[in-house]
Amino acid sequence: MPTGTIGRHPTHPAWPGQASRLLTDHILGALVELEEGIRQLRSLIRRSARGREGATANAAMTFLAAHLDWALAHHPLAVEVHDRLSGNPAAQIHGWHRTALRFTARDTRLEHHRVPCPRCELLALFRADGDDYIECRNSNCGLLLTPAELFAHTKAVAVEYAQAAA
Numbered sequence: 001m002p003t004g005t006i007g008r009h010p011t012h013p014a015w016p017g018q019a020s021r022l023l024t025d026h027i028l029g030a031l032v033e034l035e036e037g038i039r040q041l042r043s044l045i046r047r048s049a050r051g052r053e054g055a056t057a058n059a060a061m062t063f064l065a066a067h068l069d070w071a072l073a074h075h076p077l078a079v080e081v082h083d084r085l086s087g088n089p090a091a092q093i094h095g096w097h098r099t100a101l102r103f104t105a106r107d108t109r110l111e112h113h114r115v116p117c118p119r120c121e122l123l124a125l126f127r128a129d130g131d132d133y134i135e136c137r138n139s140n141c142g143l144l145l146t147p148a149e150l151f152a153h154t155k156a157v158a159v160e161y162a163q164a165a166a
């Protein structure tokens with residue numbers, strides 16, 4: 001089971017390139033592990049010989065892409081909630097993506113809150129990594145909410161939604 005070691009314990013590289021090496025090992029190992037798990041669950045032939053790293057990564061990606069629908073909908077762990085130790089394939093893939101984004105740090109990670117903005121009603125509420133407020137990214141709006149305000153707003157929208165559906 002992938003453990004997300006890199007995300008949890010900041011590494012202090014002992015040699016140049018070690019951090020990216022650890023990241024690559026982590027994601028490649030997890031790709032192969034997920035592929036092998038799916039092969040077992042679906043009674044498919046195990047991949048015996050593994051070539052070089054690039055070939056292994058390509059083969060695992062090709063396999064996982066082909067079996068993605070099954071993995072997301074029918075994998076026995078597909079019902080697990082998304083947390084760091086989840087065996088849910090979707091959570092794992094999401095975790096690799098987050099880890100890679102965090103590592104490359106090219107973009108501030110944004111959490112998209114899928115509830116309409118209380119002012120402009122667009123689905124434009126985001127919280128950036130480390131921010132203590134939620135911002136509407138609609139440039140004509142720019143509303144800022146605290147997490148408590150967002151929570152209250154989300155609850156109100158949910159009630160409204162339930163009443164409309166009833």
Ligand SMILES: [Zn+2]
Pocket residue numbers: 117118119120121122124136137138141142143
């Ligand atoms: Zn807005």
